[in-house]
Amino acid sequence: MSARVVMTVVIALAALALPAAAQAPQRVVPVAVRVIPPMVEETNGQLSGFSIDLWNAIASRRHWTTEFTVVPSVQAQLAAVSGREADAGVGAISITADRITDYDFSQPILNAGLGILTRSERPGREATAFGSLLHLLLSPAVLVWLGIAGLLTIVPAHIVWFVERGQPDGMIGTRRYFPGIFQAFFWGLGTLATQADAMPRHWVSRGVAVLWMFTGVVFVAFYTATLTASLTVQQIRQEINGPGDLPGKAVGTVGGTTSARYLGAANIQPVTFASAEDAYQALIDDQVDAVVYDAPVLQYIAAHQGLGRAGLVGPIFQPEDYGFVFRNDSDLRRDVDAALLSMRQDGSYEELRQRWFGKS
Numbered sequence: 001m002s003a004r005v006v007m008t009v010v011i012a013l014a015a016l017a018l019p020a021a022a023q024a025p026q027r028v029v030p031v032a033v034r035v036i037p038p039m040v041e042e043t044n045g046q047l048s049g050f051s052i053d054l055w056n057a058i059a060s061r062r063h064w065t066t067e068f069t070v071v072p073s074v075q076a077q078l079a080a081v082s083g084r085e086a087d088a089g090v091g092a093i094s095i096t097a098d099r100i101t102d103y104d105f106s107q108p109i110l111n112a113g114l115g116i117l118t119r120s121e122r123p124g125r126e127a128t129a130f131g132s133l134l135h136l137l138l139s140p141a142v143l144v145w146l147g148i149a150g151l152l153t154i155v156p157a158h159i160v161w162f163v164e165r166g167q168p169d170g171m172i173g174t175r176r177y178f179p180g181i182f183q184a185f186f187w188g189l190g191t192l193a194t195q196a197d198a199m200p201r202h203w204v205s206r207g208v209a210v211l212w213m214f215t216g217v218v219f220v221a222f223y224t225a226t227l228t229a230s231l232t233v234q235q236i237r238q239e240i241n242g243p244g245d246l247p248g249k250a251v252g253t254v255g256g257t258t259s260a261r262y263l264g265a266a267n268i269q270p271v272t273f274a275s276a277e278d279a280y281q282a283l284i285d286d287q288v289d290a291v292v293y294d295a296p297v298l299q300y301i302a303a304h305q306g307l308g309r310a311g312l313v314g315p316i317f318q319p320e321d322y323g324f325v326f327r328n329d330s331d332l333r334r335d336v337d338a339a340l341l342s343m344r345q346d347g348s349y350e351e352l353r354q355r356w357f358g359k360s
Helices: 003-022 050-062 074-082 125-137 140-164 177-193 203-238 258-265 276-284 295-306 332-346 348-357
Strands: 027-033 041-043 046-048 064-070 088-090 110-119 251-254 271-273 290-294 310-322
Touching (some): 027 074, 046 050, 050 064, 050 088, 110 276, 110 295, 271 276, 295 310
Parallel strands (some): 251 271, 251 290
16 A cells, blocks of 8 residues: 555544544533622523633633523532532632531632621711601600600599689689690699699699609609610610621621621521522611621622612621532542632733722
8 A cells, every 4th residue: 555545544534533523522510509799690591790700711711511500599509519410619609617528619719708788877977966866756665655654644634633623723724624634734744744833722632743743753764764775775786897896786697608607606696688688678677787798799789789878897807718619529629720720820810800899
């Protein structure tokens, strides 16, 4: 066989092999994601966000095809990975000592930690003080006390009216029920609060007046204590500047997360919600005093939904890192870490991070 024939056969075999190689299927990687802006966002069925963009960039470098499945929680992501329903979990998954024993994590994809979101103060001290006073005066506690004062005054007012109406130069200037009872009722309220400008004439009504004055002393003392307690509670609730101010407050968070475990360890019983957005709405509705959750998520909520109504206070605490999660026996971690290192070195990671979070 001549050399030319051999060469022709080799070229023909190579030409047949090339289409087969070009059509070799890429690796399909099932990934469990949880929607949690800005890490994962879903719009009209399309996923985006920092974690999604980062994973897609890594998958492109590794020539993988990704099949995303949206699940409701971090626990569902971990269960999908351990149950081999997904090869990886992508989103806002904190790397913790507890999780690292059961799962494998990539190198950190974002440095994070916990933050505190509170309602924003109204501008101006005078406006704030006036609003607080008005809110206190119209509070249910004050209205209840005023109602009690009215009910208590009914009895002595009728006694004084009945006795004084027939007295010469008596405190009640008429024998008629109306407007005589109004004069007696006004006297009763005045005596209950401070000191009325007139005193009954008859010895019976004077005895009632003395007893009523003692009742007024007790009433004013309890009323003052109630106002003081309300003002103190209101002032305490407004002073949250860091994690040390959280005990004794109504604190919201997302159930089953590292923030919920942190609050439990700090002997703070949190009010748990299904999502950070639900916790934020409870904050705006005055159902909780603060929200403790992952700082990047709270920063995103404050910038896009807060609109001056809420903001982060104090430092970021309980520092943690986000990472992609895999099974312990997964062969994906090494490839993901290599791609992450390459992206950090060529600047594409920092470009992506600034696109979602701005400059450090």
